[in-house]
Amino acid sequence: MVKKPLVDYQTFLIGRKPALYGNTGSPTFMKNLHLFEHYPCVTENIDIFDGEDFYLFFQNEELKETFLSKLRDVKPRSPEFHRLLGVTLGYPPLAAQFFAECHRLEEEKHIDEYERLFKQKVFFYYSGIRCNGHVNDLVENSVWLWERYYIEDEPFKVGMIEDNIVRLYEVKPYDFDELERVKQRKLDLITKKETTL
Known part of the structure; x- marks a missing residue:
């Protein structure tokens, strides 16, 4: 039997991925949202487009605080925000x-x-x-x-x-x-x- 590749939320749940990003427009993300509710989360100033609510979950509070301290110096939706988000997500x-x-x-x-x-x-x-x-x-x-x-x-x-x-x-x-x-x-x-x- 062929093993299905892991998806982002599975890698996050096993502790390998440092952060997980999603929004209310993603059916898969919303279906699994209850799995992430006990993780530290940021919802403000992290959207990349209008019309949805965005969530950024972290493995721990320290990762969340590090992200927030860097976010303070970054303009929303800017190229620097995208770079910061990518690094935060483990890219x-x-x-x-x-x-x-x-x-x-x-x-x-x-x-x-x-x-x-x-x-x-x-x-x-x-x-x-x-x-x-x-x-x-x-x-x-x-x-x-x-x-x-x-x-x-x-x-x-x-x-x-x-x-x-x-x-x-x-x-x-x-x-x-x-x-x-x-x-x-x-x-x-x-x-x-x-x-x-």
């Missing part, structure tokens, strides 16, 4: 920085730069962590995730957009040869796209 720092930079370019309407950066995006799926990062940081982000979230037999997948769909490549932890092949595949796709424009 690799380079991945959180990449996401924040994409957000900044989009917010400041630097469309050409944003589209160039977006083409270099890869996705990571591992042990309940779902994030994205720059293709050039693929190895470093992967190692960061493996070191923090390694669970035996948990699939590690790298995704990329191919022909307008996300294609997933499974890589065994610390299989650097396969990781390099996946990275080269993404770089080839970028080059191919640039030469056909």
Whole structure:
């Protein structure tokens, strides 16, 4: 029988993920909300869009207080907020920085730069962590995730957009040869796209 990959709330509940973020618009999150009610929580100044109530749960009070002290110096919904949120949720720092930079370019309407950066995006799926990062940081982000979230037999997948769909490549932890092949595949796709424009 094939083991189903963990999702974010499962990784949080087993104590591996430092924080969990969700909102009232997510049926899965709301169905499981009762499981998180005894964890420290923040609900103010953490929304990323209007219309829903947002929750940020923490493994312990210390993590919550650390987040709140950093949040005081950050403008809501800003690129820096997105970076802080990513790091708080347990994403690799380079991945959180990449996401924040994409957000900044989009917010400041630097469309050409944003589209160039977006083409270099890869996705990571591992042990309940779902994030994205720059293709050039693929190895470093992967190692960061493996070191923090390694669970035996948990699939590690790298995704990329191919022909307008996300294609997933499974890589065994610390299989650097396969990781390099996946990275080269993404770089080839970028080059191919640039030469056909």
